[in-house]
Amino acid sequence: MKRKLIAAIGVAAMLGVSACGSDSDDSGDNGSGGGDKTLTVWVMDGSAPDEWVTELNKEFESANEGVTVKIQEQQWNGIQEKITTSLSEDTPPDVIELGNTQTAGYAVTGGLADLTDMKADLGYDSWIEGMVSSTEIDGKLFAAPWYAANRAVIYDKSIFEEAGVEPPTTREEWLDGLKKIEKETDAQPLYLPGQSWYIYAGFLWDEGGDLAVQDGDQWKGSLATPEGEAAMNFYKELAAYTNAPTDIDESTPQQSTDIIPKGDVASWIGLGWEAGGAQAAIEEAGGEADFGYFPIPGKSADQPGHVFFGGSNLAVSERSQNKELAQEWLKLATSEKWMKKYAEATGGALLPNSEAAQVTPEPGSFAEAMVKAADVGRITPVTPGWANVETDPNPIKQYMTNVLNGSDPEKAGKDADTTITERINQG
Structure with missing residues (x-):
C-alpha cells in the first residue's frame, strides 16, 4: 500500500x-x-x-x-x-x-x-x-x-443534478446514468484510464473469477476465462463514457490533482486521499468542490461491487x-x-x-461509501510471487490496453496469463 x-x-x-x-x-x-x-x-x-x-x-x-x-x-x-x-x-x-x-x-x-x-x-x-x-x-x-x-465513485453533485441523475445501486443504473450525463451535459461522464487494474480486479471478482488461481503447487494466470472476458467487457462499457487514454493508469497523470481540478468531469473512481487532494486543489485554485460518493455498483442492488x-x-x-x-x-x-x-x-x-x-x-462522506463495500473487499492472490506480477511492465495493464484497443480478449488474456504464470512462480 x-x-x-x-x-x-x-x-x-x-x-x-x-x-x-x-x-x-x-x-x-x-x-x-x-x-x-x-x-x-x-x-x-x-x-x-x-x-x-x-x-x-x-x-x-x-x-x-x-x-x-x-x-x-x-x-x-x-x-x-x-x-x-x-x-x-x-x-x-x-x-x-x-x-x-x-x-x-x-x-x-x-x-x-x-x-x-x-x-x-x-x-x-x-x-x-x-x-x-x-x-x-x-x-x-x-x-x-x-x-x-x-475505492468508491466520487461524483460532482452539480453535474449529476443538471443531468437529473441519482447515485446508482446497480451496474445497469450506473450505465444509464452515464448515458444521460453524456446527453444532458457537456461534462465527461466518467474519467477512467485504461489501465486502472485494481478496478478491473473488482469487476473480475464480481464475476467469480480471479487474477490468478492455484494449480497444485503452482499458480497460473486466469484472465483468459469467461469471467475475465465478462469483467473486461463491462470495463469497456464504462470506458465508452471516458476521454481518458487506454495506455495509462490513474496515477499517470494523477487523476485527483492533474485531471479532476480542471473541471468538466462528472465522476471518477478513487480513494479517500484522492477525494481530499482534488478538493484541496480545486479550492486552492479559487473554486469550490461539491463531491458526493457512492460504492462501486454491483450486478444487483443486493451487494455493491467488489473492491481491492x-x-x-x-x-x-x-x-x-x-x-x-x-x-x-x-x-x-x-x-x-x-x-x-x-x-x-x-x-x-x-x-x-x-x-x-x-x-x-x-x-x-467518502468514508460512508467506503464502509458499505467493506464486506466485499478482497486482495490480490496471496503468494510471495505476486509481487513479481506487479513489476513493470504489468501484464494486467497491457492486457487491458490491448482489449480496449480492439484485441481479442481471449488472445490478449492468454498472452497476459503466460507472463503472470511465469512471474508468479518465480522464487
Missing part, C-alpha cells in the same frame, strides 16, 4: 505528520541498560495518529514496568529492501508494519514470527474477512490486520530480542478497544480490522 493511500485521512486532516515519539534512528536498539527494555516498532509515515500511538504506548508501558516503546517512522519508497535486510539481522525491529500484499513474501523467508497460537488472543474470528487472507500462508498466521481502505483492499498488517520479527513483549504490544494495538480508538482518530476514513471497531462515518 502506497503512502498516499495511507494518507486517506487527508480528507478530514485527522493525522499528524509524525507519530509521537518517532525517531529517525533505525538502529533497532532493543536494550537500554539497567534491565530496562526498549521495544522498537516500525510504522509507515502517516499510519499512526499522534494521540492514538501516544495513549496506546502509555497504557502498554504502564502495564510493563521498565519497558519503553520506541516508534520509528519509515517511508514506503525502498521499504521492501529495508525490511528484508532488517529481518535478517540479529536485532531487527520488534514489530513491523507491512503492506498487506507484501506480508506473504516476508513470511516465507522465515523473517516473521508464527502467531498461529495467538489467534484467540488476537481476536482472529472477529476480523473482517477480506483482511484475513493477507495475514496467513499455508494455514499459519504471521500478522494481524491493522487497517484498510478501498489496500492496507497494512502488523507483524512480529522472528529474531526479535523481545518477542513476548512484541506479541503483547501487537495484541493490544490490534484489540477492539484500540482499533476503535484508531477508527475514531482517523475519522472513519480507514477501516479497522473488525466491524465492532468501526465508527459511524459522517453521512454523505
